[in-house]
Amino acid sequence: MTAVTVPRAVAATGSARRRRRPSGRVMLNVAVIAIMVVWLLPTFGLLVNSVRPAQAVASSGWWNALLPPYSFTIENYQQVLSRGGISQAFVNSLLITIPSTIIPIAVAAFAAYAFSWMKFRGRDVLFVVIVGLLVIPLQTTFVPLLNLLGPKGIHLLGAGPGAFVAVWLAHTGYGLPFAIYLLRNYMGGLPREVFESASIDGAGHATAFFRLALPMSVPAIAALVIFQFLFVWNDLLVALMFIGAANAPNLPLTMAVASLATSLGGDWQLLMAAAFISMALPLIVFFALQRYFVRGITGGAVKG
């Protein structure tokens, strides 16, 4: 569905940049760099502490490590990576996350198009009810859903190749309200003339959806992919419920990470290393999708 050629970034802001006063540019850069420093500082502290000996972490602030004498160790990382089951859990996380990202967005795109460009009775009310579903605390849905999908219901939970089906479906259901909300907002904001002229040319809704709405919504879809990926990747509770705590070989990375420290809180320094290991992939996804946040997609699609 994303087999759409995306026009490259148009360097449209270039001329505006060149025109700006030099003092303004300095201010801008100072502001942006200040924001970056503020945002990065807490995480940087954790990064530094994750390579310090436990006793040093407990007795002095991380900034002390930046001054000599240096004493760094990669022991935490070695311990985390050498623990059994981490690579299996990583694979599980991928197997859980990828379908759980693709399914809701595919389903949401149609719904969002219908909400944006079709007229029907009760449209706004239905839409707002869907958005209102965002506020439902997931914890309250577990028991009814487990009754429905579990041994008392349709037996969708358990081991074997189908181990992930329930968790994919659950993440789809949970992720849909936001996906529909965001996509409908974006698609609804696309210029009406584009769709009207397509309609005059004899294009049906299917063509308008695949040829116009979808390619023009690429930035919003990219944003959604990032968030849904993140939400599922970092989820522990939904996986624990819908894969089942008793189904150990199929549990995700978050589970493996959570079981690094002892129940009484010992070895918590391993969690520092694990935090960095588990955030690597979401960051790669973010970087990879960055290029779809480009100006000019709207114009490009209309012209093409």
Added chain:
Amino acid sequence: MDPRLVTALIVVVGVPATVIGYVFVVEQILRLVPSRLQASVRPWLWLLPALLFLFVFLVYPTLNTVILSFEDKFSKAFVGLNNYNYFFTSPDTLVSLRNNIIWLVVLTFLAVGGGLIIAILVDRVRYESVAKSVVFVPLAISFVGASIIWRFVYDYQPPGHAQTGLLNAGITALGFQPITWIQDAPLNTIALIVVAVWTWTGFCMVILSAALKGISAELLEAARVDGANEVQVFRKITFPLLLPTVAVVATTMIITALKAFDIVYVMTSGNYDTNVIANQMYKELFTNSQPGRASAIAVILLLLIIPVMVINIRRFREQEAIR
């Protein structure tokens, strides 16, 4: 080969293909429908897959929750409004409601405002992608990681001893006494919200930035050529065009604030006047084995969101009228 991998591959390829196929099937079916009915049938067929998922995974459990909220702790006897009555008479509740309002105002304002400012600023620098990634990083960190990160910011040691927390190291270097950021009300609620702002600003920024990129470059350029300065371009063109998206992220942040749980649960467990209603709900559900009370709290959350939804309806009607 891992059979789960095979299933996953089938799903990854199959689901989008099925969904695409579904639309073509729908369009074929619609040809059989009398053309005057097509327009009223089509939207429902397009919505059907989404509505099915939503019904099974959210609406059905919610109806269940509503019923439970009128029943006792064993989910057997009908107890009328007792669970609601409990919520409004329990001493913790007023504090929780107050805190949720503080969360709602502060988180929404700072995360949306911050996200908007950052999206606009980084749009103008050459290292935009790096700058955005930096603000995005907190979202990629699980909340267990985040709680450790902020422990190193808010940590406290008695006066006269080396501070291990960044903030206390800063203020003691300036000659002040160290502060127990997490324990002292009302500052502690703000300290917790700061963690949430740090996390969610990246979320607002990404969505607003995507919307910002959707604004046609020609339009902005034309305004500049006509002599508008950057502030005018922002006020007259950029902001009005971003407004619907600002409303979306603001709504999402309001809901996030109402559901705020993880940070409070991990960092204070609701102690020191920092409790929030979602934490109360979790306790009733899993600690106190009171599904009725927990369900009542969930229903109250649903009711609290209604005003926000009404505003959303109005906005959509307006948007419909002008576009």
Added chain:
Amino acid sequence: MEERTFRWRRTAGFLAAIALATAACSSPGGSTAPAASTGGGGASAPAASGGAAGSGSLGGTVSVIGTWTGAEQDSFLAMVAPWEAQTGAKVQYTGTRDINAVLSTGVQSGLLPDLAGLPGPGQMAEYYKGGALKALDDVLDVTTYKSETSPGLVALGTLDSKITGIFIKADIKGLFWFNKDVYKGGDPTTYDDLLAKGKETAGTIGGDAKTFCVGLESGAATGWPATDWIEGFVLHQSGPDVYDKWTAGQQKWSTPEIKQAFEAFGNVIANSFGGSKNVLATNFVASGDHLFSSPPGCVFVNHATFITDAFKKTGGAKDGQFDFFPFPDINTSFAGAVEGSGDLFGMFNDTPQAKSLIAYLSTAQAQSIWVGRGGALSANKSVTNYPSEILKKAAGDLAAAKIFRFDASDNMPQAMNDAFFKGIVTYTKDPSTLDTVLTNLDAAQTAAYGG
């Protein structure tokens, strides 16, 4: 061109629909197979019904969830390894702190592990009465189990004269740890003696050193370390009868006996390094670090044996640098009273594998494995292979207890336990709130034991 793309897409959609249908068919198949929880496919071997360990080749799997993670998880897996080798069955273990959420939703949906660590005797009773938990009388070698386990622990795992839970390991609470280089005053004879000696030693250290170090921060369970303090006071001030009534919800919190215990803890806070602010801000794992700092911040830390791990890791202590003495007497009529705790374990699905495994776990052979790896005391009296002098001494104290009582808060209903934590935090922050705190705890008691 356009026509071709559309035709291709239609074909792809069709193929995908078939593929999906196949997937949909195969997935429930995968789960209705033995898989669902027990994986007992090859398990039908009838040989195993007796349940005792080592009854030949069983195959299949047992799903187990517990709260043990990290090094504890490793020790548990080491403990079951010989059983796996012997029976050919596999243990699928998940360690999670969300065990309450998992078990409470599992009991309602029927989606439960074969064996599970139970949060406490209160939950055990709830699950057993609800029919989820199975009795173990036909599974264990009951005579051996009863002869090897202390009667107190046997009683805690017994409901309606059926054994419903066994203890995998035990711990002794209320040990006072000290740095041998700092405190050289020997075992105090009474608690007052402890206070006097502590004050004296703190005075010679000088600076802001105090008698105690206390750390109550523990995320969602903040406050729990003080339950051990207060329970110790109740047991040693007012004796086992009051302690039992209090645990069972028959002793009001606002009675003088409990209030006196809170006040004694208030005195501890007043004599703690950094005062109440620092007590609340310090994570319990780090509470002993200041025994070993220079200059030291305190003389004593009250904890179970697990804290020695933190002494070494974050406190920088060496083996042999620290030692402990048990909770000294307050009222001599209750001399030799000891508070302990343990990890309960129960069975939800009585598959042959699950029966065989739980029977094995109760044996001295199994429990000696964990004990040998360190970090645990055995619930089984015939286990003696402790790897350090400290653990040997602690196990000796546990065995020699004249009066043994199980951790009261672990034994209270979860809601009471949670209110206890909250009350401790409020009281520690502001001691003047004591009466309100106790009145609130009375109300929580009525609610928690009422249902």
